[in-house]
Amino acid sequence: xxxxxxxxxxxxxxxxxxxxxxxxxxxxxxxxxxxxxxxxxxxxxxxxxxxxxxxxxxxxxxxxxxxxxxxxxxxxxxxxxxxxxxxxxxxxxxxxxxxxxxxxxxxxxxxxxxxxxxxxxxxxxxxxxxxxxxxxxxxxxxxxxxxxxxxxxxxxxxxxxxxxxxxxxxxxxxxxxxxxxxxxxxxxxxxxxxxxxxxxxxxxxxxxxxxxxxxxxxxxxxxxxxxxxxxxxxxxxxxxxxxxxxxxxxxxxxxxxxxxxxxxxxxxxxxxxxxxxxxxxxxxxxxxxxxxxxxxxxxxxxxxxxxxxxxxxxxxxxxxxxxxxxxxxxxxxxxxxxxxxxxxxxxxxxx
Amino acid sequence: xxxxxxxxxxxxxxxxxxxxxxxxxxxxxxxxxxxxxxxxxxxxxxxxxxxxxxxxxxxxxxxxxxxxxxxxxxxxxxxxxxxxxxxxxxxxxxxxxxxxxxxxxxxxxxxxxxxxxxxxxxxxxxxxxxxxxxxxxxxxxxxxxxxxxxxxxxxxxxxxxxxxxxxxxxxxxxxxxxxxxxxxxxxxxxxxxxxxxxxxxxxxxxxxxxxxxxxxxxxxxxxxxxxxxxxxxxxxxxxxxxxxxxxxxxxxxxxxxxxxxxxxxxxxxxxxxxxxxxxxxxxxxxxxxxxxxxxxxxxxxxxxxxxxxxxxxxxxxxxxxxxxxxxxxxxxxxxxxxxxxxxxxxxxxxx
Numbered sequence: 001x002x003x004x005x006x007x008x009x010x011x012x013x014x015x016x017x018x019x020x021x022x023x024x025x026x027x028x029x030x031x032x033x034x035x036x037x038x039x040x041x042x043x044x045x046x047x048x049x050x051x052x053x054x055x056x057x058x059x060x061x062x063x064x065x066x067x068x069x070x071x072x073x074x075x076x077x078x079x080x081x082x083x084x085x086x087x088x089x090x091x092x093x094x095x096x097x098x099x100x101x102x103x104x105x106x107x108x109x110x111x112x113x114x115x116x117x118x119x120x121x122x123x124x125x126x127x128x129x130x131x132x133x134x135x136x137x138x139x140x141x142x143x144x145x146x147x148x149x150x151x152x153x154x155x156x157x158x159x160x161x162x163x164x165x166x167x168x169x170x171x172x173x174x175x176x177x178x179x180x181x182x183x184x185x186x187x188x189x190x191x192x193x194x195x196x197x198x199x200x201x202x203x204x205x206x207x208x209x210x211x212x213x214x215x216x217x218x219x220x221x222x223x224x225x226x227x228x229x230x231x232x233x234x235x236x237x238x239x240x241x242x243x244x245x246x247x248x249x250x251x252x253x254x255x256x257x258x259x260x261x262x263x264x265x266x267x268x269x270x271x272x273x274x275x276x277x278x279x280x281x282x283x284x285x286x287x288x289x290x291x292x293x294x295x296x297x298x299x300x301x302x303x304x305x306x307x308x309x310x311x312x313x314x315x316x317x318x319x320x321x322x323x324x325x326x327x328x329x330x331x332x333x334x335x336x337x338x339x340x341x342x343x344x345x346x347x348x349x350x351x
Numbered sequence: 352x353x354x355x356x357x358x359x360x361x362x363x364x365x366x367x368x369x370x371x372x373x374x375x376x377x378x379x380x381x382x383x384x385x386x387x388x389x390x391x392x393x394x395x396x397x398x399x400x401x402x403x404x405x406x407x408x409x410x411x412x413x414x415x416x417x418x419x420x421x422x423x424x425x426x427x428x429x430x431x432x433x434x435x436x437x438x439x440x441x442x443x444x445x446x447x448x449x450x451x452x453x454x455x456x457x458x459x460x461x462x463x464x465x466x467x468x469x470x471x472x473x474x475x476x477x478x479x480x481x482x483x484x485x486x487x488x489x490x491x492x493x494x495x496x497x498x499x500x501x502x503x504x505x506x507x508x509x510x511x512x513x514x515x516x517x518x519x520x521x522x523x524x525x526x527x528x529x530x531x532x533x534x535x536x537x538x539x540x541x542x543x544x545x546x547x548x549x550x551x552x553x554x555x556x557x558x559x560x561x562x563x564x565x566x567x568x569x570x571x572x573x574x575x576x577x578x579x580x581x582x583x584x585x586x587x588x589x590x591x592x593x594x595x596x597x598x599x600x601x602x603x604x605x606x607x608x609x610x611x612x613x614x615x616x617x618x619x620x621x622x623x624x625x626x627x628x629x630x631x632x633x634x635x636x637x638x639x640x641x642x643x644x645x646x647x648x649x650x651x652x653x654x655x656x657x658x659x660x661x662x663x664x665x666x667x668x669x670x671x672x673x674x675x676x677x678x679x680x681x682x683x684x685x686x687x688x689x690x691x692x693x694x695x696x697x698x699x700x701x702x
Contacts, residue, residue, distance in 0.1 A: 086469030086638040088439045118437030119632070121470045123639060146605065164658040174593070176600045184600075186593040236587025242525070242537040242664060243594075249527045249535075253648045254497065254634065256641030261654050281470070281632075283605065287437040288474060290607030297604045303612050307515040313593060 014336035017328045021339075022047045025062055028342035032069035034076030041100035045131045051324045052317035056196055057132045059331060059339050064130055065098065066342050068272025074098055074128045080105050088113065088120045091255065094127030099278065102127050103136055110282050111143045118287035122280040123255025129153075130273035133173035134187035134314070140282050141175030141183025148281040149173045150247040152257070154264040154274045157191045158231035160241035163218030165231040167244040168260040168276075169195060170251075177285065179294045184301075186313040190244040192235045198224045211237075250279040365687035368679045372690075373398045376413055379693035383420035385427030392451035396482045402675045403668035407547055408483045410682060410690050415481055416449065417693050419623025425449060425479045431456050439464065439471045442606065445478030450629065453478050454487055461633050462494045469638035473631040474606025480504075481624035484524035485538035485665070491633050492526030492534025499632040500524045501598040503608075505615040505625045508542045509582035511592035514569030516582040518595040519611040519627075520546060521602075528636065530645045535652075537664040541595040543586045549575045562588075601630040 016024075025043035034042065042065055049057035068074040078097025082105055085091050090113055092106040106122045113120035133149045140147030153168025173187035193212050201208050202224035213227030214220055221227060234240035252259040257277020258266070267274040285293045304310070331339070367375075376394035385393065393416055400408035419425040429448025433456055436442050441464060443457040457473045464471035484500045491498030504519025524538035544563050552559050553575035564578030565571055572578060585591035603610040608628025609617070618625040636644045655661070682690070 083640070085640045086635075087467070088471065089469035089638055089640075091640055116438070117468060117470075118440035119468075119470055119472045120439065121634065121639075146600070159655065159658075159660050161662065162655070162658045162660040166655065166658060166660075174597050176597075176604075184596075186597075188590045188593060235590050236543075238664075239539045239586050240590070242539060245535075246525050246527075246537075248651060249497070249648065253527075253641075253644050253651065254636050254639055256639060256644065259651050259654070262650075283472065284437075285605050287440055288472075288605055288607060289434070289436045289440075289442055290604075293604050293607065297600065299613075300599060300604065300610050303610070304510060304513070304517065307510075307513045307517060309510050309513040309517075311512065313589075 012333040013330045014333055015328050015330045016336075018047055018051055018325060021050055021059060021329060021331075024339050024343040025059060027344060028062055028066055028339065029069065029076065031343075032066055032076060034069060038076050038078065038097055038101050041104055042098050045100045045135060048135055049132060050329045051321050053320035053324065053329070054132065054317060056194070058329075060335060061130055062339055062342055064272040066272075067270045068128060071268055071270035071272070073268050073270055073272060080127075082106060082109055085123075088117045090120065090122045092122065092124045092127075094124055096126050096275075097128065098273075099124065099127040099129040099131065106280075107136060107139055110280060111140060111145055114140075114145050114282035114284045115287070119281070119283045121255075122282070123257070124278040124280070125255060125257045127276060127278065128273040129276055129278060132187055133171050133278075134175075134185050134317075136278075136280060137173045137175035137187070138183060138185050138314075140280075141177050141185060144177045144179065144284070144286070145175075146177065146283040146285060147173070147175040149278060150251045151278040152248055152251045152260040152263060152276050154267060155260045156195060156232050157234055157244060158214060158218075159245065160234065160238035163214055163231065165264075166261060167191075167234065167241075167248065168263070168274075169232070170244045170247040170260070172243065172247060176297065177294075178297060178301075182314070182318050184312055184314075188235075190234050190240050190247065191232045192240070193232065195232070198227055198232065202228060247279075251277050255279055363684040364681045365684055366679050366681045367687075369398055369402055369676060372401055372410060372680060372682075375690050375694040376410060378695060379413055379417055379690065380420065380427065382694075383417055383427060385420060389427050389429065389448055389452050392455055393449050396451045396486060399486055400483060401680045402672050404671035404675065404680070405483065405668060407545070409680075411686060412481055413690055413693055415623040417623075418621045419449075419479060422619055422621035422623070424619050424621055424623065431478075433457060433460055436474075439468045441471065441473045443473065443475045443478075445475055447477050447626075448479065449624075450475065450478040450480040450482065454629075457631075458487060458490055461631060462491060462496055465491075465496050465633035465635045466638070470632070470634045472606075473633070474608070475629040475631070476606060476608045478627060478629065479624040480627055480629060483538055484522050484629075485526075485536050485668075487629075487631060488524045488526035488538070489534060489536050489665075491631075492528050492536060495528045495530065495635070495637070496526075497528065497634040497636060498524070498526040500629060501602045502629040503599055503602050503611040503614060503627050505618060506611045507546060507583050508585055508595060509565060509569075510596065511585065511589035514565055514582065516615075517612060518542075518585065518592075518599065519614070519625075520583070521595045521598040521611070523594065523598060527648065528645075529648060529652075533665070533669050535663060535665075539586075541585050541591050541598065542583045543591070544583065546583070549578055549583065553579060598630075602628045606630055
């Protein structure tokens with residue numbers, strides 16, 4: 001660990017190895033009652049983001065995870081259980097714990113089932129999901145499978161035709177395997193913008209773009225502070241709204257979990273994640289009868305390249321992970337201080 | 352059948368019963384070599400749209416269907432075959448015919464498989480799809496299943512980061528069952544606008560909205576004629592583009608069908624549909640372990656109503672179908688004349 005001020009940046013930052021970062025996260029979680037398995041799984045999901053230089057889902061989330069252990073909302077020692085519902089349907093009951101351990105239990109079983117059946121679904125219930133969705137679909141992609149994941153959240157987004165927060169940012173993530181290379185992966189909110197982007201616009205006095213949200217009276221506004229009081233809007237108007245509603249039905253009604261409005265009402269607003277569920281579909285292309293599917297996939301990406309589209313979603317993440325294992329990561333000093341306090345400070349009720 | 356001029360509309364229209372409309376369609380198709388089963392299936396899909404007053408997918412499509420029989424591109428006597436690929440995967444080889452008969456063969460088998468497995472996929476290959484996607488998912492919804500359908504088309508839409516037509520309008524349709532009432536259904540293109548809407552704007556001298564498309568040089572334009580020469584754009588920017596790309600992978604690489612760019616190159620531009628495939632996923636909510644799923648679904652729609660969203664996608668179609676079986680439909684005179692010519696005129700090479 002080393003503190004540096006760069007010539008071009010007066011904000012000091014701290015460099016850490018990925019292992020140092022992981023150890024801090026595990027320390028912070030375990031002193032709040034998380035057991036070893038949960039602490040490691042949660043730390044791993046944050047470090048996977050740090051490895052890819054996705055700061056928004058990295059150690060920046062540690063405070064929220066810790067807050068939900070401190071408040072007693074989340075069980076840091078939850079033992080998720082796997083259930084066989086139907087030949088193509090698995091369920092993991094998260095038992096009120098964070099999502100990562102439930103995913104570690106469910107994803108390998110889902111992959112096996114998808115290979116057996118051609119297609120399978122994993123529903124996760126009673127989990128607290130505070131990470132991006134790309135890790136789970138990327139994992140499936142690296143196993144040679146196509147993955148599709150969706151989750152709800154606290155209500156922040158108004159549906160088309162409505163003016164009150166109803167949907168979560170309801171992300172949808174997709175992966176497609178490319179044997180011998182990185183899978184194609186995207187992960188996108190059905191909200192027009194991430195909540196965090198609007199908060200930064202409000203802080204910096206910038207206008208939000210058209211279509212980002214509405215004020216508490218339901219009128220379109222470019223004032224980010226008013227959007228935060230009112231509601232965000234879905235991406236792409238009514239079409240994005242329909243996709244957000246589909247996600248409520250699949251990650252809520254189908255798998256036996258809550259809707260965003262229900263989750264929001266239950267939440268104690270401790271700054272951590274709300275309770276929810278997750279829908280994950282996996283398909284094995286090798287079971288669909290076209291032995292040339294992988295070569296055919298490359299035709300598509302070559303055709304895209306031929307019209308000038310060579311940068312696919314996730315490219316920046318993939319480049320970052322080639323560097324961070326040796327170069328380490330750099331945390332803003334303020335975030336580092338927070339992480340350090342959470343891990344070893346005296347300002348918590350950790351033991 | 353009766354020709355009328357209304358007081359408020361100087362354009363004359365012709366009223367027909369649904370059976371009269373179906374008979375005309377069947378006559379037009381069979382005299383071009385379609386066998387009885389294909390002619391009836393194709394006519395039924397058009398009449399289902401007319402019944403719902405979806406003019407754009409009704410008898411308006413007959414000319415295109417007939418053109419593809421006249422040109423020899425589509426086999427009007429195709430015998431689609433059903434194949435069992437894996438416990439959760441079925442395939443229908445359309446054998447170069449129109450999609451409706453392939454769907455009639457595949458959908459009941461898909462529904463059975465979804466009930467057995469919890470989730471199943473039907474891939475349709477070597478079909479010519481010229482209809483909306485809502486009929487197939489609505490059928491699944493009425494059977495108590497959740498449906499998700501996607502198909503590619505001729506390239507008309509530029510991907511995010513590109514300036515040339517690459518995706519079809521790549522629609523996505525979804526249904527969710529609501530036992531005792533109509534399923535929730537949406538069907539939407541991943542293009543920002545339907546091709547037909549842009550054609551009408553060009554005809555009427557209206558501007559296209561921002562984000563609808565780009566000119567042949569790749570610059571944003573509101574000139575609909577320039578968009579038709581250039582490329583349409585996806586809905587919702589890069590997020591819609593990612594969904595369009597997902598549809599290429601699922602309705603192309605996964606099921607062993609063509610991509611939109613491949614389909615476009617093969618097409619003889621006879622005015623009918625291009626060759627393609629279709630991906631249809633079906634899930635049985637009763638196999639996911641939450642016996643209260645249907646009641647829980649109604650909670651979601653009641654919550655939506657409570658914030659003022661009572662009009663769901665498909666409402667207008669559902670209202671129309673309560674009227675058209677008794678009241679019949681009304682075709683613009685010009686369309687009626689075209690249909691009549693196709694059915695009984697001397698201007699074709701039908702026998």
